[in-house]
Amino acid sequence: xxxxxVGATGLVGGEILKVLEERNFPVDEVLLVASEKSIxxxxxxxxxxxxxxxVKEAIAAKPEIAIFSAGGSTSLAEAPNFAAAGITVIDxxxxxxxxxxxxxxxxxxxxxxxxxADKIIANPNCSTIQMVVALNELHKAFKxxxxxxxxxxxxxxxxKKAVDQLMNERAGKAGEMAYPYKIxxxxxxxxxxxxxxxxxxEEMKMVKExxxxxxxxxxxxxxxxxxxxxxxxxxxxxxxEFAKDFTLEEVYAILEKTPGVIVVDDVKNLKxxxxxxxxQKDEVLVGRIRLDETQERTLNMWIxxxxxxxxxxxxxxxxxxxxxxxxxx
Ligand code: 2RA
Numbered sequence: 001x002x003x004x005x006v007g008a009t010g011l012v013g014g015e016i017l018k019v020l021e022e023r024n025f026p027v028d029e030v031l032l033v034a035s036e037k038s039i040x041x042x043x044x045x046x047x048x049x050x051x052x053x054x055v056k057e058a059i060a061a062k063p064e065i066a067i068f069s070a071g072g073s074t075s076l077a078e079a080p081n082f083a084a085a086g087i088t089v090i091d092x093x094x095x096x097x098x099x100x101x102x103x104x105x106x107x108x109x110x111x112x113x114x115x116x117a118d119k120i121i122a123n124p125n126c127s128t129i130q131m132v133v134a135l136n137e138l139h140k141a142f143k144x145x146x147x148x149x150x151x152x153x154x155x156x157x158x159x160k161k162a163v164d165q166l167m168n169e170r171a172g173k174a175g176e177m178a179y180p181y182k183i184x185x186x187x188x189x190x191x192x193x194x195x196x197x198x199x200x201x202e203e204m205k206m207v208k209e210x211x212x213x214x215x216x217x218x219x220x221x222x223x224x225x226x227x228x229x230x231x232x233x234x235x236x237x238x239x240x241e242f243a244k245d246f247t248l249e250e251v252y253a254i255l256e257k258t259p260g261v262i263v264v265d266d267v268k269n270l271k272x273x274x275x276x277x278x279x280q281k282d283e284v285l286v287g288r289i290r291l292d293e294t295q296e297r298t299l300n301m302w303i304x305x306x307x308x309x310x311x312x313x314x315x316x317x318x319x320x321x322x323x324x325x326x327x328x329x
Contacts, residue, residue, distance in 0.1 A: 006069070
């Protein structure tokens with residue numbers, strides 16, 4: 001099995017390589033692929049030094065799977081070329097997510113929709129993945145009517161330049177700006193670009209992707225996505241209204257059995273999810289679970305996950321594992 005990692009030199013690309021190794025994905029050869037400027041650079045995989053190549057060389061090498069994390073424009077330009085060569089693409093960018101002919105997949109929720117015909121598969125946005133993983137089984141049991149979500153997103157979601165800006169600011173050093181403002185000791189209520197309706201693209205991703213992944217257009221979502229000076233993971237405050245009655249005991253029982261979720265909820269002992277605990281983990285941590293005392297059939301909860309792992313690399317590798325396990329590649 002040959003796997004290409006397109007965008008291998010980025011933060012997510014590095015995590016994809018780490019996850020492939022940690023999960024012992026049955027790969028005989030990994031092809032590191034990046035833009036022209038990175039061709040020839042070296043990275044290590046399973047103790048072996050590999051050389052970064054360009055897309056043409058990678059397509060010619062005919063990997064069975066190509067995992068992309070190279071930005072939307074590269075995905076739009078190159079994913080069809082890989083697919084035309086019979087290579088199955090799993091893409092981390094937003095390029096294909098809302099394309100009606102492409103599947104938007106969180107393995108715990110809808111991997112069963114995948115077929116051999118799917119040659120470009122979209123990986124959802126990190127902030128969407130952790131929320132739907134936490135809510136999916138509750139949705140199946142009690143039918144979600146409406147979600148109000150506020151996110152507190154790690155600078156790693158922006159990339160290396162943002163991490164460097166935060167570290168430089170903390171060290172009192174000048175440096176390149178990934179954001180329009182200082183991020184250290186600050187909070188920026190703006191992720192991606194603003195759209196006509198006053199929401200950002202990041203907020204509208206959470207609205208639209210949630211409906212598509214659940215296969216349920218009736219689920220209402222409203223979001224405020226915020227950047228905070230944190231590493232290790234994204235946090236989300238979620239208020240969710242259901243159509244059916246439930247008890248907290250039923251909610252805990254369902255969450256304890258939800259694939260990909262770890263319940264961390266013991267406030268008497270100050271146990272609740274935090275990015276420092278989610279860092280480098282593949283699970284979604286859920287805590288601060290409590291009834292919304294202002295509205296019937298409504299819950300508040302706090303959801304934390306490593307956005308580079310379950311939010312991107314691990315979800316993509318889990319899709320590849322599913323494809324392999326079901327002879328779809
Ligand atoms: C972010 N979810 O956190 C976006 C893209 N990774 O910036």
